[in-house]
Amino acid sequence: MALVVTSYIHLKIKARMPHNHPTLINKRVLLGITGGIAAYKTPDLVRKLAELGAQVRIVMSRGAEQFVTPLALQAVSGHIPHNAQMTAESESGMGHIDLARWADIVLIAPATANFIAQLNQGSGHDLLTTVCLATTASVVVSPAMNQQMWKNSTTAENVASLIERGVAFLGPDSGEQACGDVGPGRMLQPQDLAQQLAGLFQTRELEGKHVMLTAGPTWEAIDPVRGITNHSSGKMGYALAEAAAEAGAHVTLVSGPTSLTAPVNVKTIHVRSAAEMHAAVFADIAEQDIFIGVAAVADYRPVDSSDQKIKKNHDEMTILMTKNPDILADVAALKKPPFCVGFAAETNDVETYARAKLERKKLDLIVANHVGGSETGFGSDDNIITLITSSSKQDLPRASKSQLARHIVSRVAELST
Ligand code: PMT
Numbered sequence: 001m002a003l004v005v006t007s008y009i010h011l012k013i014k015a016r017m018p019h020n021h022p023t024l025i026n027k028r029v030l031l032g033i034t035g036g037i038a039a040y041k042t043p044d045l046v047r048k049l050a051e052l053g054a055q056v057r058i059v060m061s062r063g064a065e066q067f068v069t070p071l072a073l074q075a076v077s078g079h080i081p082h083n084a085q086m087t088a089e090s091e092s093g094m095g096h097i098d099l100a101r102w103a104d105i106v107l108i109a110p111a112t113a114n115f116i117a118q119l120n121q122g123s124g125h126d127l128l129t130t131v132c133l134a135t136t137a138s139v140v141v142s143p144a145m146n147q148q149m150w151k152n153s154t155t156a157e158n159v160a161s162l163i164e165r166g167v168a169f170l171g172p173d174s175g176e177q178a179c180g181d182v183g184p185g186r187m188l189q190p191q192d193l194a195q196q197l198a199g200l201f202q203t204r205e206l207e208g209k210h211v212m213l214t215a216g217p218t219w220e221a222i223d224p225v226r227g228i229t230n231h232s233s234g235k236m237g238y239a240l241a242e243a244a245a246e247a248g249a250h251v252t253l254v255s256g257p258t259s260l261t262a263p264v265n266v267k268t269i270h271v272r273s274a275a276e277m278h279a280a281v282f283a284d285i286a287e288q289d290i291f292i293g294v295a296a297v298a299d300y301r302p303v304d305s306s307d308q309k310i311k312k313n314h315d316e317m318t319i320l321m322t323k324n325p326d327i328l329a330d331v332a333a334l335k336k337p338p339f340c341v342g343f344a345a346e347t348n349d350v351e352t353y354a355r356a357k358l359e360r361k362k363l364d365l366i367v368a369n370h371v372g373g374s375e376t377g378f379g380s381d382d383n384i385i386t387l388i389t390s391s392s393k394q395d396l397p398r399a400s401k402s403q404l405a406r407h408i409v410s411r412v413a414e415l416s417t
Pocket of ligand 1: 214216217231232233234235236237274292293294295296297298299324325326327328329341342343344345346357369371377378379380
C-alpha cells in the first residue's frame with residue numbers, strides 16, 4: 001500500500017546492500033508496541049530495522065509489557081523503551097513532544113484492534129497515543145489480531161477512516177493464528193515489515209528527473225590557513241538531496257566544506273569557494289530539470305588571497321572584498337532555466353525578505369527559513385520554514401530537516417510537473 005501523506009509530512013548499513021535497495025539510512029523510526037501476542041516478534045523487528053540503517057526508539061503500551069520485556073527491547077535497540085507511565089525522568093529526557101518531533105516515521109507494530117480504535121478517535125490517554133497525536137511524521141500501522149476481529153465492521157470502519165486521513169497500513173498477513181483460527185490478522189514477518197517500511201520512503205514523485213542542489217557553507221580563503229565562512233552545516237541540503245534521490249531523481253549535490261557523509265545514490269561534488277561552486281554548477285546545469293540552492297554562499301570574497309600565511313606585522317589589517325557571483329540568480333537567468341528553488345534564512349520580517357528574493361532572483365519557489373531561534377536554522381537538526389511562490393504560501397511547523405526535506409520535495413514535484 002502506498003504511503004498517503006495528508007498531515008504535511010508525512011546502525012549502519014551493510015556494505016553488501018545494493019545501492020538501489022530501499023534502506024532506512026538516516027531514518028528515525030519510532031516503534032510503538034501494543035499488547036498483542038505478536039509483540040514477541042518485536043526484538044527481531046528492531047534488529048531488522050537497524051540492519052536497514054534505521055535508528056530505533058521504542059514506546060510500549062501498558063499491555064505490550066505482558067508479551068515482551070523492556071529489557072529485551074533495550075538490548076536490541078540500545079535505548080530504554082519509553083513506557084505508558086511517563087515519569088519526570090522520561091519527561092525531562094525525551095518527553096512526548098520531543099519523541100514526536102524526533103521521529104521520521106511512527107510504526108505501530110503490532111497494532112491491536114483496541115489501539116486502532118483509539119487512534120481513530122484521537123485518544124491521548126497514554127504516551128503512545130499522545131505521541132501519535134503530536135507528531136508531524138507519517139504514522140504507519142501494522143495490525144495483528146484475531147481474524148474475526150479484523151473482519152469486524154467497526155474495525156473495518158476505523159481502518160478505512162484512518163487510511164482516509166493519511167495513516168498507512170502494512171499488513172495484516174493471512175494464515176494460522178495463535179488462537180488456532182486461520183485467516184487475515186497476523187502481523188507481517190519482521191523482515192517483510194522492515195522492507196515495506198523502507199519502501200514507503202521511495203515515493204517516485206521525481207522519477208527520472210535531474211535535480212541539482214548546492215549545500216553547506218563556502219570558504220573564501222584569506223591565506224592558506226584562514227578564511228571567511230559561516231555556520232551552515234550542510235544538514236538541510238544533504239537531507240534534501242537524500243529526499244530527492246528517494247523520490248527517484250538523479251541527484252547532483254554540489255557541497256561546500258561540511259563534515260557530513262555523502263548521501264547514497266547521490267553524485268556529490270565537493271567544492272570550497274563560491275567561485276568553485278559556481279563552476280561546478282554550471283558544468284552540468286544544462287542537464288537539470290530542477291535546481292535547489294540551499295547553500296549559504298558567501299556574498300563577498302577577498303580580492304587577493306595570499307599564497308603564504310600572513311604574519312602579524314601590523315596592528316590593523318584591511319581586507320578588500322569583491323562580490324561573488326550569485327549562483328542561483330545566474331541559473332534562473334538562463335535562457336531555458338530549470339525549475340528554480342531558493343532558500344532565504346531570515347531572523348525578522350521573514351516573509352517580506354523571502355518574497356523580495358523570490359522576485360529579484362526570478363525563482364519558482366522560495367523556502368523562507370526562520371533562523372531566529374537557537375534550535376532551528378544553521379547547524380541544528382530542526383527547521384521552521386514557509387514555502388512561498390508568487391501565488392501561494394504554506395507555513396510548516398518545526399520539524400526535523402529530513403521531514404521537511406520530504407515535504408519540500410513533494411511540493412517541488414507538484415509545482416514542477
Ligand atoms: O546547512 P544547515 O546548517 O542545515 O543550514 C541550512 C541553511 C540555514 C544554510 C539553509 O536552510 C538556508 O537557509 N540557506 C540559504 C541561506 C541564505 O539566506 O542565503 P542568501 O539569502 O544569501 O541567498 C538566497 C538564495 O540564493 C539561497 O538559495 C542561496 O543558496 C542563493 N545564493 C546566494 C548567494 C550567492 N552568491 N549564490 C547563491 O546561489
